[in-house]
Amino acid sequence: MTDEDSGPDAAADDVADGDGDDAELTYADSGVDIDASEAATAALIGAVGDSEGDYAGLLDIGDRYLALATDGVGTKLLVAEALGDYSTIGIDCIAMNVNDLVAAGVRPVAFVDYLAVEDPDEDVSEQVGRGLDRGADRADIELVGGETAVMPEVIQGLDLAGTAAGLAGKDDVFEGVAQPGDAIVGWRSSGIHSNGLTLARTAATRTHEYTDPYPYDDYETIGDALLEPTRIYTDLLDPLHAHGVHGAAHVTGGGWTNLERLGDHRYVIDDPYEAQSVFGFVQEEGNVSDEEMHRTFNMGTGFVAAVDPDRASSLADASGGRVIGRVEDGDGVAIRGLEL
Numbered sequence: 001m002t003d004e005d006s007g008p009d010a011a012a013d014d015v016a017d018g019d020g021d022d023a024e025l026t027y028a029d030s031g032v033d034i035d036a037s038e039a040a041t042a043a044l045i046g047a048v049g050d051s052e053g054d055y056a057g058l059l060d061i062g063d064r065y066l067a068l069a070t071d072g073v074g075t076k077l078l079v080a081e082a083l084g085d086y087s088t089i090g091i092d093c094i095a096m097n098v099n100d101l102v103a104a105g106v107r108p109v110a111f112v113d114y115l116a117v118e119d120p121d122e123d124v125s126e127q128v129g130r131g132l133d134r135g136a137d138r139a140d141i142e143l144v145g146g147e148t149a150v151m152p153e154v155i156q157g158l159d160l161a162g163t164a165a166g167l168a169g170k171d172d173v174f175e176g177v178a179q180p181g182d183a184i185v186g187w188r189s190s191g192i193h194s195n196g197l198t199l200a201r202t203a204a205t206r207t208h209e210y211t212d213p214y215p216y217d218d219y220e221t222i223g224d225a226l227l228e229p230t231r232i233y234t235d236l237l238d239p240l241h242a243h244g245v246h247g248a249a250h251v252t253g254g255g256w257t258n259l260e261r262l263g264d265h266r267y268v269i270d271d272p273y274e275a276q277s278v279f280g281f282v283q284e285e286g287n288v289s290d291e292e293m294h295r296t297f298n299m300g301t302g303f304v305a306a307v308d309p310d311r312a313s314s315l316a317d318a319s320g321g322r323v324i325g326r327v328e329d330g331d332g333v334a335i336r337g338l339e340l
Helices: 034-048 076-083 089-104 122-139 197-204 222-227 234-242 255-262 277-286 290-296 309-319
Strands: 057-060 064-072 107-117 142-150 158-169 183-188 247-250 266-269 301-307 322-328 332-335
Touching: 064 089, 076 089, 076 158, 076 197, 076 222, 089 107, 089 122, 089 158, 089 234, 089 247, 089 301, 107 122, 107 234, 122 142, 122 158, 183 266, 183 309, 197 222, 197 277, 222 277, 234 301, 234 309, 247 255, 255 266, 255 290, 255 332, 277 290, 301 309, 301 322, 309 322
Parallel strands: 107 142, 266 332
Antiparallel strands: 057 064, 064 158, 107 158, 183 301, 183 322, 247 301, 266 322
16 A cells, blocks of 8 residues: 555545435444443443553553553454455554554553464464564564463354553653644554444445455455555654654544544544545445544544644654644544534
8 A cells, every 4th residue: 555545536535325225324233333332341441440541551660651452353353254364364453452552652562462263273373373473573572472262152253352561661651632733643544454344344245245356456355455454553653752742543443533532622634644445445335424434434544643733744754644634622523624
């Protein structure tokens, strides 16, 4: 993938008109109710008590923090299963964890994985391991162990998750709160990453199979487009620290509403990266609204940071990003006039 546009002219710019039976698809329709999920998460947090940190749990160990983040690959695994290709999901597993550490200002150092399977399969395990090794190399971290559990009465197929550990000096952890007047710098995603796959899969398979040819030049099959590995953003840590960013966000579950984790302000995005062709394909096949697309997916921009406006261009130049918007008084997220 490059930073150039590479898809249909209307890639996530316009909603496809419904053709009679082609009802507009939402994330909730496909099986994931974000409001219910957030309520359940809040109940869990309330039961165990507050913890320090947002994207990562922080433990004070004296002169620095030990940080931990845990996440999995999600239903992207079902695409891998359909194609019989598990070679990249390990990259996703590491990416989803280390990117959350980066959003907190923490340098990832180690990773442990948890692979749960219905039936052990040497070839599948080797493919998963190969992806984990590639992900660790991209993130510049060590794989320090893991666990494989065979649970035929619990698991159908397999599930892959893991935990990343990181270290940060007390002054390195980002404040996590943007300020009105800040500029927002963004960095391109590699595609859908590992969030919103339930909606993407449901839309893509309404009239197609994963093995059908992809309608644009980017990939061979539809499944290949959905399996594009999540981009890893650990290379941003040094420039983010050097430019004193106030806070950063990994644009994952909840799409662009993740910006609201930087504080109760108004986030105006007037120059986001163009969405890759896969987003236009999903939107057209599922007749998904612009609002639903932006509340579910990264839409081409996978990571953002709020920084003093006089340092924004320098940060963008030093890291391969670009200034995509600004922080104002108010509330909500507006992307090219679209209110979320």
